[in-house]
Amino acid sequence: MELFREWIVTIISIIIFVTFIEILLPNSNHRRYISVIIGLLIMFVILKPLLGFVKDGASLGEGILAASNQMEQQTLQNRVQQQQFSNNDMVLELYKQELKKQMSGRLEKQLGVLVHDIELDIEDKDQESFGSIKGIYIVLREDEDTVNNSSSGIQEINVNVTISSKNNNNIADESIMIGSRGEAIIDDFSSFYQVSRDNISVAILKSKN
């Protein structure tokens, strides 16, 4: 009988409490959602003594706490995962930039060619070989002095100019590369960076003149 009395008192108090809360609610779209949650809580309070018969006095609050803890944990895990992804991306980008800087320095100082751009293909999925270079695509710029010299030297050969005019301003194929120097670059990069010769390509960007 005491249990029944307590149950009735709890239900009446929660209804008074909810009426009070309804006054406090702002007049917005959120009202509907809050009403739903309040409804759920009232259901909870009404069902609580029945749970006491089924389970020996198990607390519903614990269930709510456990569920909310699980959600918090999931949110935290998602955040950590996102952070790791963005960290990996940043590290990879920085690594690529440093490698490019090193490669263009090597090309310009040791081999004496002008670098237009270097594209790198880096392993980013496999954890064991993470960061290893899969391919290098080097685009060189034609040396202006050489161009001037050659243009003054071969002014009469008009045929060559008309044929090659198609390729002007395009990134030319490896075959156009100045033979021995291109091979030297590929040899040097292949031995220094441990990349297969097939995965290194060198092209030259022709200037307008």
Add this chain to the structure above:
Amino acid sequence: MEIFQIVAIAIVATVLSVLIKHQKPEIGIYISLVTGIVVFIFVVAKLQSVIEILNQLANKINIDDIYLSTILKIVGIAYIAEFGAQVCKDAGEGVIASKIEFAGKVLIMVMAVPILVSLMDLIINMVP
């Protein structure tokens, strides 16, 4: 009576805002923002005492503290989201206001999910 002070502040702010709106519309937004905060500060102390009394009431009867705190948190989220959305709407930024309302809804739903899960658990346990 605080209501006189609040209404007086609100009327003065409205008059100022209307006067200034033609010359400098951006100042009108600042005025409405500051007025909102001032009114909120006036009321928050009273609200605090109401909430404390509700807490005492909940302690007397046999209600788990988690119900009350969840409901009060939800009401708080609704109020703050409403305040932010109204300020954005006043400034003519309806899109941002709707985003604030959306965030408020999501956060309210996040609070509701544990209750829903444990209610489901309870009902499933009760079914023989």
